[in-house]
Amino acid sequence: MIGNATEKERTIFEHVGNRIKTEDREVRILAKYEEPLIVVLGNVLSDEECDKLIDLSKERLQRSRIGEDREVNTIRTSRGVFCEEKENETVTRIEKRISQIMNIPIEHGDGLQVLLYTPGQEYKPHYDFFAETSRASNNNRISTLVMYLNDVEEGGATAFPTLNLSVFPCKGMAVYFEYFYSNHELNELTLHAGTPVIQGEKWVATMWMRRQSFRVS
Ligand SMILES: O=C(O)CCC(=O)C(=O)O
Numbered sequence: 001m002i003g004n005a006t007e008k009e010r011t012i013f014e015h016v017g018n019r020i021k022t023e024d025r026e027v028r029i030l031a032k033y034e035e036p037l038i039v040v041l042g043n044v045l046s047d048e049e050c051d052k053l054i055d056l057s058k059e060r061l062q063r064s065r066i067g068e069d070r071e072v073n074t075i076r077t078s079r080g081v082f083c084e085e086k087e088n089e090t091v092t093r094i095e096k097r098i099s100q101i102m103n104i105p106i107e108h109g110d111g112l113q114v115l116l117y118t119p120g121q122e123y124k125p126h127y128d129f130f131a132e133t134s135r136a137s138n139n140n141r142i143s144t145l146v147m148y149l150n151d152v153e154e155g156g157a158t159a160f161p162t163l164n165l166s167v168f169p170c171k172g173m174a175v176y177f178e179y180f181y182s183n184h185e186l187n188e189l190t191l192h193a194g195t196p197v198i199q200g201e202k203w204v205a206t207m208w209m210r211r212q213s214f215r216v217s
């Protein structure tokens, strides 16, 4: 073997086998792409939890923003809202579970963001981490969990165009991916999109984790 070229990079997500035992729920590992690590998870949220997150967010949705300056842009046409951690017992319980799945303290999270896409709405291909030139990269994002809160009739897949991989929304399931590799090419392979919804609505909840603590608890 020559140097490090054949060695696998370290990952954050250390779960092995086909399930993750969190404090209150057994989450299923359904599919894995190894490098960069992309994991499809089943049984992350119950139907009731999905409905509750939608209910909590419905009245408060605002046009989604992007980047460190939080601008409105055609790259991201969905509407969304951040669920404040302490506002609700369901949110607190879900955040605890997310932290166990993502293997990072919840204080490293940007907060739980609920998004709604209606037909034609999308999130064009993007990275969840910030460019090295941006201020926000001082405490950059390192991993993402996108949870699907409903079944979408048509469209709305989470697509990784460089990998030719698509994950279709299914209520209670989620897709996890990380981009904290020292080989930056691996991070760049996590380019992803929320493809346009064709029919029905698409509700998701996203958690982005940072390298260091981000939220004041
Ligand atoms: O809606 C999706 O499928 C992807 C969402 C996403 O990429 C994000 O919130 O960062």
Ligand SMILES: [Fe+2]
Residues within 6 Å of the ligand: 126, 127, 128, 144, 192
């Ligand atoms: Fe994203």
